[in-house]
Amino acid sequence: MNSLYRTLLFVPGNNPGQLVKAEIYGADSVIFDLEDAVSVHEKDAARDLVRHYLLAMRPDNCRVGIRINAQDTPYYEKDVRAMVPLKPDFLRLPKSETAENMQKLDALITECEKKAGIEAGSVKIIATIETALGVYNAFQIAKGSPRVIAIGLGAEDFRTDMKMTRSDDGQEILFARNLISLSAHAAGVMPLDYVYSNFANMEGFTADVKFGKMLGFTGKSVIHPSQVPLVHEVYNPTDKEIEHAKRVVAAYNEAMARNAGVVALDGKMIDMPIVTRAKNTLEYAKASGKEIE
Amino acid sequence: MEFTDKAVKCGTDKKGDLQVTLEITGDGREIEVHSKVEKKFGAAIRAAVEEMLDLHKVAAAKVLVEDLGALDFAVKARVETAVKRALAKEEK
Numbered sequence: 001m002n003s004l005y006r007t008l009l010f011v012p013g014n015n016p017g018q019l020v021k022a023e024i025y026g027a028d029s030v031i032f033d034l035e036d037a038v039s040v041h042e043k044d045a046a047r048d049l050v051r052h053y054l055l056a057m058r059p060d061n062c063r064v065g066i067r068i069n070a071q072d073t074p075y076y077e078k079d080v081r082a083m084v085p086l087k088p089d090f091l092r093l094p095k096s097e098t099a100e101n102m103q104k105l106d107a108l109i110t111e112c113e114k115k116a117g118i119e120a121g122s123v124k125i126i127a128t129i130e131t132a133l134g135v136y137n138a139f140q141i142a143k144g145s146p147r148v149i150a151i152g153l154g155a156e157d158f159r160t161d162m163k164m165t166r167s168d169d170g171q172e173i174l175f176a177r178n179l180i181s182l183s184a185h186a187a188g189v190m191p192l193d194y195v196y197s198n199f200a201n202m203e204g205f206t207a208d209v210k211f212g213k214m215l216g217f218t219g220k221s222v223i224h225p226s227q228v229p230l231v232h233e234v235y236n237p238t239d240k241e242i243e244h245a246k247r248v249v250a251a252y253n254e255a256m257a258r259n260a261g262v263v264a265l266d267g268k269m270i271d272m273p274i275v276t277r278a279k280n281t282l283e284y285a286k287a288s289g290k291e292i293e
Numbered sequence: 294m295e296f297t298d299k300a301v302k303c304g305t306d307k308k309g310d311l312q313v314t315l316e317i318t319g320d321g322r323e324i325e326v327h328s329k330v331e332k333k334f335g336a337a338i339r340a341a342v343e344e345m346l347d348l349h350k351v352a353a354a355k356v357l358v359e360d361l362g363a364l365d366f367a368v369k370a371r372v373e374t375a376v377k378r379a380l381a382k383e384e385k
Binding site (some may be wrong): 014016 | 303304305307308309310363364365366367369370371373374377378
């Protein structure tokens with residue numbers, strides 16, 4: 001299993017056939033969904049199904065997450081109590097609006113971990129932000145608990161909350177995407193890009209993934225298996241980028257070795273942010289399975 | 294197998310799933326399995342049903358399983374949900 005969160009594939013929690021197939025698509029994480037993909041009459045059945053599935057045949061080639069129901073629903077607490085003993089890598093909380101939402105979830109996970117004899121802090125949190133208040137509080141949410149490893153935008157609900165008109169290229173959610181990326185980086189957690197729901201439009205999807213990467217996102221939530229390889233292709237550094245990064249790092253190391261104050265490559269000065277980016281590129285390439293000497 | 298309005302259902306008619314109809318009774322366990330692969334997996338399906346009834350200490354029940362090629366985990370899950378629903382209905 002790699003250390004990346006390029007793709008987080010949502011899988012409906014109440015469909016045995018789809019649960020079994022979830023791990024074959026190569027996503028870095030699968031998220032078994034107890035929320036939107038499950039009708040209110042079947043919440044109990046989905047919880048039991050995901051639990052028995054994970055007990056019997058938990059995937060070992062990707063991270064396992066569970067999208068639980070929001071804190072203002074009667075399903076939230078049952079979801080957390082049923083899922084934490086299974087030791088998922090993370091719980092994804094919808095409708096995250098405040099730091100208090102994170103603290104409340106943290107406290108309940110802590111209680112469940114203790115009861116189940118799981119090491120404290122094992123189960124992480126990914127917060128989905130999908131209201132105006134949530135976007136406004138994005139930094140506080142990201143800092144709301146040490147368990148929070150990432151925050152992401154739930155675009156459809158956000159549009160509804162903001163009374164926005166939906167555009168094809170998502171211009172209306174640009175500010176929210178920017179603020180979530182900025183807040184995540186400021187808080188030291190991962191920014192995850194939103195679900196592009198029109199999975200038939202691969203051209204639009206690819207452009208959207210590229211744009212998200214440009215804004216600083218480190219991965220994307222996806223709802224269709226066909227979206228997984230495209231996201232990986234965009235997020236994985238190209239051979240050209242890897243080669244350049246290697247040369248930057250080599251030039252930097254060489255300058256350091258001879259105590260030179262200024263680092264230059266191909267006649268251009270290289271400053272620390274460029275070196276840091278080059279090192280990130282090499283780490284990312286290594287984690288995605290590329291051979292780096 | 295006949296049921297009264299005390300019976301509960303769980304599952305779907307999708308491939309890889311199953312539908313369970315379950316009623317708590319006062320008179321032993323009765324388990325009926327309809328499956329295209331009953332010859333091969335009927336015993337395993339019955340064992341999964343028994344395991345879930347034991348787990349929830351249900352001594353007497355009628356259970357109808359209409360299997361559409363479900364794996365063991367799905368059989369256990371659907372039966373467990375049905376048992377819980379039936380117990381909750383009894384409490385009301």
